[in-house]
Amino acid sequence: xxxxxxxxxxxxxxxxxxxxxxxxxxxxxxxxxxxxxxxxxxxxxxxxxxxxxxxxxxxxxxxxxxxxxxxxxxxxxxxxxxxxxxxxxxxxxxxxxxxxxxxxxxxxxxxxxxxxxxxxxxxxxxxxxxxxxxxxxxxxxxxxxxxxxxxxxxxxxxxxxxxxxxxxxxxxxxxxxxxxxxxxxxxxxxxxxxxxxxxxxxxxxxxxxxxxxxxxxxxxxxxxxxxxxxxxxxxxxxxxxxxxxxxxxxxxxxxxxxxxxxxxxxxxxxxxxxxxxxxxxxxxxxxxxxxxxxxxxxxxxxxxxxxxxxxxxxxxxxxxxxxxxxxxxxxxxxxxxxxxxxxxxxxxxxxxxxxxxxxxxxxxxxxxxxxxxxxxxxxxxxxxxxxxxxxxxxxxxxxxxx
Ligand code: 3PG
Numbered sequence: 001x002x003x004x005x006x007x008x009x010x011x012x013x014x015x016x017x018x019x020x021x022x023x024x025x026x027x028x029x030x031x032x033x034x035x036x037x038x039x040x041x042x043x044x045x046x047x048x049x050x051x052x053x054x055x056x057x058x059x060x061x062x063x064x065x066x067x068x069x070x071x072x073x074x075x076x077x078x079x080x081x082x083x084x085x086x087x088x089x090x091x092x093x094x095x096x097x098x099x100x101x102x103x104x105x106x107x108x109x110x111x112x113x114x115x116x117x118x119x120x121x122x123x124x125x126x127x128x129x130x131x132x133x134x135x136x137x138x139x140x141x142x143x144x145x146x147x148x149x150x151x152x153x154x155x156x157x158x159x160x161x162x163x164x165x166x167x168x169x170x171x172x173x174x175x176x177x178x179x180x181x182x183x184x185x186x187x188x189x190x191x192x193x194x195x196x197x198x199x200x201x202x203x204x205x206x207x208x209x210x211x212x213x214x215x216x217x218x219x220x221x222x223x224x225x226x227x228x229x230x231x232x233x234x235x236x237x238x239x240x241x242x243x244x245x246x247x248x249x250x251x252x253x254x255x256x257x258x259x260x261x262x263x264x265x266x267x268x269x270x271x272x273x274x275x276x277x278x279x280x281x282x283x284x285x286x287x288x289x290x291x292x293x294x295x296x297x298x299x300x301x302x303x304x305x306x307x308x309x310x311x312x313x314x315x316x317x318x319x320x321x322x323x324x325x326x327x328x329x330x331x332x333x334x335x336x337x338x339x340x341x342x343x344x345x346x347x348x349x350x351x352x353x354x355x356x357x358x359x360x361x362x363x364x365x366x367x368x369x370x371x372x373x374x375x376x377x378x379x380x381x382x383x384x385x386x387x388x389x390x391x392x393x394x395x396x397x398x399x400x401x402x
Contacts, residue, residue: 003180003392004171004399006147012051013106014144018173019160020045021150021372022058022074025352028066032073035352038152038372039077045149045173046082046109053104055143056086057160058150059115063122068114075111086111092118093138101142121158127391130163140167149173151180152373154380154388162391170395179371180389183348183380186369190346191313194218197305197336199226200319200353202374203245207254209318209378214262216382221312223267223305225297225321225332231255232268233285241290267305271298273322273329280328296322297332306339315340316381318350318374324357334361341366350377 020042025034033039046054060074061067075088087110091097097112104110115121120133130136136159146168153161154176164170172180196219198206206228213219224232231248233239235255242248259266272288273280273296282298297305309315317340321332337358340347347367349358351374358364371377379386 002396003177003389004396005177006045006048006171006174008171008399009145009169011049011145015053015055015101015104015142016049016145016147017139017143017164017168018042018045018049018054018056018147019150019164020056020058020173020175021152022071022078023060023067023152024074026061026067026069031069033077035356036077036081037352037355039074040081041175041372042078042149043082044178045147045175046078046084048174051106053101053106054109055101055104056109056111057092057115058111059121059153059158059160061114061116063116068116070117071111071113078109078111082109084109089113093135098138098142101139115158115160121160124157125159125163127157127162127166127387127394130157130159130161131166133159133163135159136163136167140164143168146170147173148388148392149175150388151176151371152376154373154376154386155384156376157387162387165391165395169399170392172392176388179373182369183371183377186346186348187381193220193311193313195221195223195308195312195315195345197223197225197309197315197317197340198228198319199224199317199321199333200351201227202319203228203231203251204247205375206319207251207258209375210258212378212382212384213316214258214265218316218382219265221267221308222265223308225269225301225336226319228319229269229297230294232259232266235259236268238268238285239288267308269297269301270304271300272296273298273331275323275329278328280331294322295326296329299331302332302335302339305336309336309339309345310343312343312345314348315343315345316348316350316378317354318378320353320357324353324360330357330361333357337361337363337367348377348381350374
C-alpha cells in the first residue's frame with residue numbers, strides 16, 4: 001500500500017485528529033445505540049496513540065433522520081470499550097471545541113460532537129475545495145497529525161474526510177490499514193461466479209450498489225431479501241399494493257429497469273414470513289395482503305437461495321434478511337449466513353447488523369472477511385479508487401518529497 005501508517009510517526013506530545021466512523025444504528029424512539037461494533041473497533045487505534053492528545057471526530061446519521069443524534073452516548077461507549085477517560089465536547093468547530101483542544105494534556109481523549117451538525121459536512125467537495133472549508137480552516141492549526149480511520153465513509157468527500165488530509169501530515173489508523181490489507185488479499189483470490197445477497201432497509205444505497213456491482217461484473221446473481229426484496233417484488237408485479245416507503249415510485253421504476261436489463265441476474269423471495277401477533281406465519285408471496293407485516297423470508301426462498309450460494313465462487317452479503325433480533329424471525333438471516341459459512345466460497349459480510357448477527361449465531365470465524373462498511377466496501381469491491389485512499393496516497397507522496 002502506498003500509504004503511511006502510525007508506524008511512520010512518533011505521536012508522543014502531539015495533538016492528533018482522529019477521524020473515525022462511529023455511525024451506528026440508533027433506536028428511533030429511545031435514541032439508544034443499537035450496535036456498538038464500530039465504536040469497539042476504534043479502540044485499537046486509540047491504544048496505538050500513547051502519549052498523544054487525541055481528538056476523535058465522527059458523523060452519526062443523516063440530517064433529518066431518526067439516527068441523527070449527538071455524540072454524548074458514543075463518548076460513554078468509547079470510554080467503556082477503551083477503558084480510558086473520554087470527554088464529550090458538545091461542539092465541533094466553535095470556540096468551545098477550540099479551547100478544549102488547546103488545553104489538552106498528553107493521553108487525554110476528547111470526542112467532539114456530530115460532525116454533520118456543521119452544514120459543510122453534509123456536502124461533497126472536491127479535494128481542493130474541501131481544504132478551504134471553514135471546518136478545516138478553523139481547526140487545522142490545532143493539530144500535528146491527521147489520522148484517517150473511517151473506512152465505512154471512504155467513498156465520501158466531506159471536509160472532515162478529505163479536507164484535513166490536504167493540509168496536515170496524514171496517515172491511516174490501524175483499522176483502515178488492516179481492512180485494506182485484508183480486502184486486497186481477498187480480492188486477489190476472489191473467483192466467479194459472484195453472488196450478491198442484499199437485504200436490510202437502505203433501499204436507495206442498495207440500488208446504487210447493485211448497479212455498480214453489475215456494471216463491474218461483480219454480480220452474476222443477486223439474491224434479494226428485506227425491504228429491497230419487496231421493492232423488486234413490486235417491480236415484478238408480485239406485490240400489488242404500495243409499500244409506503246419514501247421515494248417508492250422512483251425505486252420501483254429503477255428496480256423494474258434493472259430486471260428488464262438483466263433478467264437472469266435477480267432472484268426475489270417466493271415465500272415470506274409475516275408477523276401475526278408475534279408469531280411467524282409463512283405464506284406464498286402471491287397471498288400477501290396489504291396489512292401483512294413482512295418480517296422474514298420463507299423456507300422455500302431459503303432453499304432456492306442456498307443452492308445458488310453453494311455454487312458461488314465469491315459471496316458478498318449486506319443487510320439482514322429479516323428481523324433477526326426477534327427469535328421467531330431470525331430463520332432467514334441465520335440460515336443464509338450458515339449457507340455462506342458452509343459453502344466453499346470466499347465470503348465477505350458487510351454492515352453492522354450482519355456483524356452482530358454473525359456474533360449472535362457463532363459464525364464469526366467461518367467467513368473470510370467481516371467489514372462494518374457498506375457503501376464504501378461495495379465501491380472497493382468494484383475496484384474504484386476511493387477518495388480516502390487517494391488522499392492517503394497523496395499525503396504519502398507529499399511526505400516522501402518533504
Ligand atoms: C455508512 O454507514 O455507510 C457510513 O457511515 C457513511 O454514512 P453515509 O452513507 O450517511 O454517508
